[in-house]
Amino acid sequence: MNRFLLIFAVAVFCFSSCKKADYQKITHNPELYRTTVKKLNDIVLENNFPPVIASRNYAYANIAAYEVIAAGDPKHYRSLAGQIKHLTTVPKPDKDKEIDFQFASLLSFCVVGNAVTFPEGSMETYVDELKKKAEDAGMPSDAFDNSVEYSNVVAKHILAWSKKDNYAQTRSASKYTVTRKDGRWIPTPPMYAQALEPHWGEIRPLVLDSAAQIPSPEPPPYNMADKNSSFYKAVIEVKTMGDSLTEEQKHMADFWDDNAFKLNVIGHASFATKKFSPGGHWMNIAGIGSQIKKADFGTTVAAYTETSIALFDAFINCWYVKYKANSVRPETVITRVLDPEWRPYIQTPPFPEYISGHAVISAAAAEVLTRTFGDNIIYSDSSESEFGIAPRTFKSFRDAAEEAAMSRVYGGIHYRNACIVGTMQGRKIGDLVTEKLKLKIK
Known part of the structure; x- marks a missing residue:
């Protein structure tokens, strides 16, 4: 009898272990995280979010996902609380509860992504699909419920913190004052957007x-009066x-255009086309790096998170410089002084010229990805294929960032200096992010 019970217990254990391994093949697959980030990227594109x-x-969204991973594996990942000085400690999971932290990480990403985008509920259908994947793969009900519960706890914490970043206050801030002073930015065709x-x-x-x-x-x-001046040249x-x-x-120029909203005018008709924003493009590149290096789930989440942090801070710094300088776009100067019929190859975006945003954020992201996955990684980027633009191959992330910067000169929307300075600025930001943040514990 005892022998029978022993055999039965072993059989139950093996069956449970196999079922656990089955569902973890789904929920612990880094490809699922890459797919989830792409889902948010698509929603951002569809709803025309500015870069x-x-x-x-x-x-x-990525920080929420990362904090779940760090809570579940504190031996290998360090929380961002205390590293980002205004982020307080995230609530710890209950040690007595079985939690699938990878699954909870996905859900937490979606909860936050759902809250910071609109229309409200954009990711709910996808969340239902994630939950069904876990259930169909055999995740035990207690692990499922505990994972959902903890994902919501972390998401709630991150969302409360996010609301203190001054975003809401800037929604009602004063608009930019347009003046016709030489050298100062003014709206450009065809939208003449504010x-x-x-x-x-x-x-x-x-x-x-x-x-x-x-x-x-x-x-x-x-x-423009002196043909020997740096500006004229x-x-x-x-x-x-x-x-x-x-x-x-x-x-x-087309590959790195990344215009989130382009107005096309043909005669009396007009229509809009959309692409990934520059940040969305680099989110895709982070996924490519993860795939090439065959990174595990935790490393993949950390890579996306650190890259997204670099992008966020790079945009803040760049926009501060842009509206401090208020520099005029090439299109405005050329049509006013040299050729009234001239148009840039790609559409001029509605904000000041100096410094190049794509140069800054690309260089910042490239530094983070280089530190994460290594230098001289040859990769093909097919991010733009869905927009009918052929892939491009790069010898490194830095190589891609340098091309992204120069593409803005080819596109006719930036002077070379704004791209050179922007690249230097972005590298400094990327370096600062990698120096200050220590996500993985070696």
Whole structure:
């Protein structure tokens, strides 16, 4: 009889272990996290979130996911509380409750992602799909319920913290004042949209002490009267280059365009087209890095999180510099002084020229990804394929960032100096993020 009970107990244990292994193959698969981030990216695109706001969506959602992972595996991952000075300690999980922390991480990402995007409930259908995957794979009901419960606890904590970042206050802040002074930014065709998020530099950063912590040199002064001035030469370079673009240069400009909302005007008709924002593009690249390096679930979450933090702070710093300099776009100068019919290859976005946002955020993200996955990683980026743009191959993340910066000159929306300085600025931000934040415990 005892022998029978022993055999029965062993059989039950083996069956339980097999079932556990079955559902964990689903919930612990890093591809599921990459898919989840892409889902949020799609929602951001569909609902036309501007690049700076999109970076906020990615940062808080990823931080929520990461804090769940850190709580579940404190031997290998360090909480961001205490590293991001204004983030308080996240509630600890109940040690007596079985929790699938990877599954809870996915859910926490979605809860926060659902709360910081609109329309409300955009991710609910996807959350239902995640839950069904776990249940169908055999996750025990107690582990399922405990995981859902803890994901909500962490998400609630992160959302309460996110609401103190000054975002709500900037919704009612004063608008940008447009003047016709030479050298100052004014709206550009075809939308002639008002300045985008002129107060974004007032948003609370995550790692930077303030938006102004990393200063940027002043741009060359406006001077179209002197053909030997730095400004005049910069304008001529943009026009000359735009008038004689090669197919390769056009491909670079299209690939990194990342215009979240482009207004197309054909005769009397107009329609909008959308792409990933620059931050969304780099979220995709973080996923590519994770896939190439065959990173496990925790490493994948950490990579997305640190990259999203770098993007968030890079946008805050960049926008502070932009609205401090208020520099005029090439299109405005060229059409006013040189050729009234001239248009850039890609559409000019509605905010000041200096410094290049894509240069800053790309360089910041590239530094984080290089520290995470290594340098000289050759990869093909097919992020733009869904928009009909062929993939491009890069020899490293830094190589991609440098091309992203230069693409803005080819596109006709930036002077070269704004891209060079922007890249330097972004590298400094990326370095600061990797120096201050220690996510993985070695």
